[in-house]
Amino acid sequence: MSTKTRSFPGAGAIRETGRLYALGLDVVRSTFKRPFQFRELVQQFWFIASVSILPTALVSIPFGAVIALHLGSLTTQIGAQSFTGAASVLAIIQQASPVVTALLIAGAGGSAMCADLGSRTIREEIDAMEVLGVSPVQRLIVPRVLAAMAVAVFLNGLVSVVGVLGGYVFNVIMQDGTPGAYLASFSALAQLPDLWISELKALLFGFVAGIVAAYRGLNPKAGPKGVGDAVNQSVVITFLLLFLMNLVLSSLYLQLVPPKGM
Numbered sequence: 541m542s543t544k545t546r547s548f549p550g551a552g553a554i555r556e557t558g559r560l561y562a563l564g565l566d567v568v569r570s571t572f573k574r575p576f577q578f579r580e581l582v583q584q585f586w587f588i589a590s591v592s593i594l595p596t597a598l599v600s601i602p603f604g605a606v607i608a609l610h611l612g613s614l615t616t617q618i619g620a621q622s623f624t625g626a627a628s629v630l631a632i633i634q635q636a637s638p639v640v641t642a643l644l645i646a647g648a649g650g651s652a653m654c655a656d657l658g659s660r661t662i663r664e665e666i667d668a669m670e671v672l673g674v675s676p677v678q679r680l681i682v683p684r685v686l687a688a689m690a691v692a693v694f695l696n697g698l699v700s701v702v703g704v705l706g707g708y709v710f711n712v713i714m715q716d717g718t719p720g721a722y723l724a725s726f727s728a729l730a731q732l733p734d735l736w737i738s739e740l741k742a743l744l745f746g747f748v749a750g751i752v753a754a755y756r757g758l759n760p761k762a763g764p765k766g767v768g769d770a771v772n773q774s775v776v777i778t779f780l781l782l783f784l785m786n787l788v789l790s791s792l793y794l795q796l797v798p799p800k801g802m
Contacts (some may be wrong), residue, residue, distance in 0.1 A: 583683075617632075628711070643782070655767060
């Protein structure tokens with residue numbers, strides 16, 4: 541009498557999540573092993589930065605403008621126009637800057653990373669490395685993940701500066717705001733931990749984007765179409781995880797760090 545093992549509907553998703561988590565732990569553990577692939581790290585850093593800097597700068601301008609325009613209109617309605625600058629800076633630095641950076645890292649750098657690893661996988665280069673005793677995680681994935689994290693931190697600073705400048709220009713020119721009041725209000729609500737949480741978000745978002753891209757690149761379906769599907773899946777999964785992580789980190793920050801003046 542034969543028995544069939546039935547798996548519940550979410551078993552596949554749980555297995556994929558466990559493998560993704562295991563790959564993240566392998567990357568963290570392999571980061572401290574020698575030899576460290578410094579040359580590969582520099583090459584990947586330059587590649588990800590080259591494909592992400594210009595799109596990130598261009599996207600950050602309308603983000604800063606939209607936030608400044610909406611907050612300027614809202615503060616004018618409630619009679620708090622002098623706090624437009626501080627509110628815009630908080631919104632850009634805490635929320636918009638790390639999210640925009642992560643989306644560009646995942647969409648530009650992560651997709652290229654996934655396509656590269658996926659093509660290596662279907663050509664059986666990854667299997668050949670394992671046969672030769674070379675760890676693909678240490679040789680290929682660790683430099684790419686660290687490069688994505690480093691680029692995310694630097695781009696986060698770029699988005700913050702460009703977004704704040706764009707919000708300043710649009711508030712002063714289009715909403716007849718006062719330049720002195722816009723700049724003077726920075727110290728009213730903003731504080732140094734706002735910058736630290738922004739950089740921490742960017743660092744973690746870069747790590748997640750790199751891990752997801754590497755995982756999907758190492759596990760594509762057969763053929764070129766499988767690589768294309770893996771790239772699409774990596775971008776979508778990264779977007780979902782980033783928004784969830786942003787919600788959790790923002791909630792923890794608001795609970796642990798009191799607002800300035802309280």
